[in-house]
Amino acid sequence: MESIGVLMICPMNSYLEQELDKRFKLFRYWNIPQTQQFLKENSNSIRAVVGNSMAGADAQLIESLPKLEIVSSFSVGLDKIDLNKCKEKGIRVTNTPDVLTEDVADLAIGLMLAVLRRLCECDRYVRKGLWKTGDFKLTTKFTGKSVGIIGLGRIGTAIAKRAEAFDCPISYYSRSEKADTNYKYYPSVIDLASNCQILVVACSLTPETRHIINREVIDALGPKGVLINIGRGPHVDEAELLSALVEGRLGGAGLDVFENEPEAPEELFGLDNVVLLPHVGSGTIETRTAMADLVLGNLEAHFLNKPLLTPVV
Amino acid sequence: MAQIHTNQTLSVNLPQVLVLGPPSIFRIYEKHLSQKFMLLKPWESPIPLEEFLSIHAQNTTAVLTSSVVAYLSSALRLLPSVRLVVTSSVGPDHIDLKECRRRGISVAYASSVFSADVADLAVGLWVDVLRKISAANCFLKTGLWPVKGDYPLATKLGGKRVGIIGLGRIGQEVAKRLEAFGCKISYQSREKKPSVSYPFYTDVCELASNSDVLIICCALNDQTYHLINREVLQALGRQGVIINAARGAIIDEKALVQFLQEGKIAGAGLDVFEHEPNVPEELLELDNVVFSPHSAVFTEESCKDLYDLVVGNLEAFFSNKPLLSPVQFDDFMR
Numbered sequence: 001m002e003s004i005g006v007l008m009i010c011p012m013n014s015y016l017e018q019e020l021d022k023r024f025k026l027f028r029y030w031n032i033p034q035t036q037q038f039l040k041e042n043s044n045s046i047r048a049v050v051g052n053s054m055a056g057a058d059a060q061l062i063e064s065l066p067k068l069e070i071v072s073s074f075s076v077g078l079d080k081i082d083l084n085k086c087k088e089k090g091i092r093v094t095n096t097p098d099v100l101t102e103d104v105a106d107l108a109i110g111l112m113l114a115v116l117r118r119l120c121e122c123d124r125y126v127r128k129g130l131w132k133t134g135d136f137k138l139t140t141k142f143t144g145k146s147v148g149i150i151g152l153g154r155i156g157t158a159i160a161k162r163a164e165a166f167d168c169p170i171s172y173y174s175r176s177e178k179a180d181t182n183y184k185y186y187p188s189v190i191d192l193a194s195n196c197q198i199l200v201v202a203c204s205l206t207p208e209t210r211h212i213i214n215r216e217v218i219d220a221l222g223p224k225g226v227l228i229n230i231g232r233g234p235h236v237d238e239a240e241l242l243s244a245l246v247e248g249r250l251g252g253a254g255l256d257v258f259e260n261e262p263e264a265p266e267e268l269f270g271l272d273n274v275v276l277l278p279h280v281g282s283g284t285i286e287t288r289t290a291m292a293d294l295v296l297g298n299l300e301a302h303f304l305n306k307p308l309l310t311p312v313v
Numbered sequence: 314m315a316q317i318h319t320n321q322t323l324s325v326n327l328p329q330v331l332v333l334g335p336p337s338i339f340r341i342y343e344k345h346l347s348q349k350f351m352l353l354k355p356w357e358s359p360i361p362l363e364e365f366l367s368i369h370a371q372n373t374t375a376v377l378t379s380s381v382v383a384y385l386s387s388a389l390r391l392l393p394s395v396r397l398v399v400t401s402s403v404g405p406d407h408i409d410l411k412e413c414r415r416r417g418i419s420v421a422y423a424s425s426v427f428s429a430d431v432a433d434l435a436v437g438l439w440v441d442v443l444r445k446i447s448a449a450n451c452f453l454k455t456g457l458w459p460v461k462g463d464y465p466l467a468t469k470l471g472g473k474r475v476g477i478i479g480l481g482r483i484g485q486e487v488a489k490r491l492e493a494f495g496c497k498i499s500y501q502s503r504e505k506k507p508s509v510s511y512p513f514y515t516d517v518c519e520l521a522s523n524s525d526v527l528i529i530c531c532a533l534n535d536q537t538y539h540l541i542n543r544e545v546l547q548a549l550g551r552q553g554v555i556i557n558a559a560r561g562a563i564i565d566e567k568a569l570v571q572f573l574q575e576g577k578i579a580g581a582g583l584d585v586f587e588h589e590p591n592v593p594e595e596l597l598e599l600d601n602v603v604f605s606p607h608s609a610v611f612t613e614e615s616c617k618d619l620y621d622l623v624v625g626n627l628e629a630f631f632s633n634k635p636l637l638s639p640v641q642f643d644d645f646m647r
Contacts, residue, residue: 011462102471106494107444113437114446117612119603123447126604127597131590135337136606141614142437143429165493166433262458269454277449278458284444284469 001303005045007065009055012074016292020050023296039064048072048299053232053279054261056080062089070302072295075282076100076155078312079205079232086313093313094298097154099290100282105158107281108200108230111254112147112163114275115226116140116198121272143167148196150189150212151203152178155230159200171196174203189213193220198228205232215240218250226252230281233259242267245274256281327351328631329372333388334379336401337611342620349624366391375399375630377623380407389418397630399623403427403483403610404560405640406533414642421626424638425482426618427610432486434609435528435558438582439491441603442554443468448600468579471495476524478517478540479531479559480506487528499523502531517541521548526556532645533560543568546578554580558609561586570595573602584609 006024008017020026027046032038046065049057052074059082062068070092071081078095086093114120118139125136147163149156149172160170160183171184173192178185186192189212193199199221203209213227213236221227227250229236238259244250245268252273258264261279268274282291297309330350332339339346346352353373355365366373366388373392378385380402386409389395398408399421413420441447445467452464475491477484477500488498488511499512501520506513514520517540521527527549531537541555541564549555555578557564566587572578573596580601586592589607596602610619625637 102495103469106440106470107446109494110437110440110444110446113433113440114450117434117437117608119437119441119605120447120450122605122608123441123603124451126592126606131592131606136608136611138341138611138613138616139608141430141612142433162490162493165490167429262462264453264458266456269456275446275450276453277446278453278464280444280449280464280467283464283466285466286469288466 001300003045004047004303005042005067006048006050006299007046009049009051009057012050012052012054013288013292015289016050016074016295019292019296020299024048024299043067048302050074050295050299051080053077053080057086058082059085062086062091070094070299072298074291074295077204077232079234083313091313092302092308092311094295094308094310095312096282096291096294097310099294100287101154101158103284103287104155104230104281105162107256107277108155108159108202108228108254109162109166111228111230111256111275111277112145112198112200112226113142115228115252115254115273116142116145118272120275144169145198146171146196148172148186148192148199149183150174150192150199150201151231152181152183153202153204156200156202157181159202168198189217190220193217193225196221197224198226200228201231201235203231203235205234210234211237213237213241215244218244221250223249224251226250226254228254230256233257233261238265245271328375328627329353329369330627331355331366331369331373331376331392332378333376333382333385334401336377336379336623338401338616338620338623341616345620346624350627362388363391370394375627377401377627378407380404382407385409386412389413389416397421397627397636399626401619401623403431404532405645406560408640410640410642410646414646419630419636420640420642421630421636421638422640423610423619423622426622426638427615428482428486430612430615431483431530431558431609432490434584434605435483435487435530435556435582436490438558438584438603438605439526439528439554439556440470442556442580442582442601443470443473445600447603472497473525474499474523476500476514476520476527477511478502478520478527478529478563479537480509480511481530481532483559484528484530485509487530503536517545518548521545521553522550524549525552526554528556529559529563531559531563533562534645537563539563539565541565541569543572546572549578551577551579553578554582556582558582558584558605561589566593573599 004024007027009029047069049071057071062085073095076097143166147168152172152174254275256277331353375397377399397419403423449464475496480500480502501514570593582603584605
């Protein structure tokens, strides 16, 4: 398979990169100074694209790769891939579901604890020697708080299971009510936000869910409410979130994703009720290795005419 | 004149409680407590403590104390009429329980008021250490993400072997939470608990050898002082993490510092220390340590719950009813 051209869109994992280099003819898109020239010269040999949550395969790229057969994403989210275009052209698409579910759910709970119990601020308090001047202030109990989940898929369900162990009542919003669950369903995000103390975004990013967290939802969540986003930055109207937090109209936020990564709103840096993480939801050694193996496994399966491991299209 | 007389009458009718510390619930609930009890507050008096205690000794039957009153034993010696000590903490290690039992003094404590909060903090600290939450938050907020690129990979929680030391209320709450994260629970305790099915170890070293994280949830007493020593840390190993939201003195702090500095264990989440509020300076340079200023119990909700419990215990005492949360001496003394 060493002659099969694989285009890797951006640096994402050195193990994956090394393996792709070993097994295929790897082109590193981020190292190419003149992409249009490169595509003219090499497009006929590129049969696979490997992308991630930052960059994938939009219509323009797909059109410029006439021999493209498969897009294998190093992510479970598919928002950076033009799925319709792929379907139209018979291009296969794979992602990395299941292997990262637990890590993302763990992080969602970690963010809830970090925001409510001010874990990061407490750590800072001790490190700066402030404990010698007095006790830290009272924080907010996490156990028993009502948790509202937007999107009850694999990740949403895993978050619910963990939050239940903290005696948190669980409610959710989804495109349709799920028959196989006892959690309370709300038919709108605003209803959900009005009836929970911690709101978690755990759905996929589509044109319908862009800015699903808007001014109205933030107002419904209120000055004692906390927003946790482990989905995608564009799920949240970041400007509205910013002003709500700065003005105290929202109680707090734990964000792992942003509209314009790696840029995050500086106005939030000084707020002690806000925890900001650099998109580390699936960022453990174990999980990234498992994700890489899925990407490699899917590519190999495709080029050996075997069934794909985790196909989306 | 009439008004002052009324106030004096009211004060005289309120049951008298000597306060030492004062406990942290005073921050919010001092006024509320003053409306129910006549509070003797030695720190507001110009005279030395010993003299103050002597003056009030005959009438003092109830003492309300926090956990940082190191002189509690000597104070109680000057108070022959005390029948009740209410502590605002869960750990009664600052109270000479043997002496209280001998004198027939009842002790009421915070019981399960804090169990969830302490468990939440212990879990939070471990998630933070493994997933580098505080470190990554700091990385982002100091503007490093666009400069340095992706944050280094962290460690997965799922499937990790959790060793809980002390499977009382707090330990069981920790176990329940971490089971939902897909962790495997084992424990060491004075006795096996027949109601749980987690693997039981009598020896802490053996538990440590079979764990990826040790979470300390036991009380501090003569048997548990420096329970976590070099041998245990060695058994825990280079990939192991230790979480302590119990009492600082359960860990040999000097040994812990050395093991962390030398990379002989992977990290630590610490809410308590041997010499609070001082923490070992050497640890401040390490980013695989997460600190917390003995704040496991300090949430607004628990403060309110604790206030209700303290009042409930005092009112029960003064009306000769059973205490709400008495210390069962046998549970804490061996």
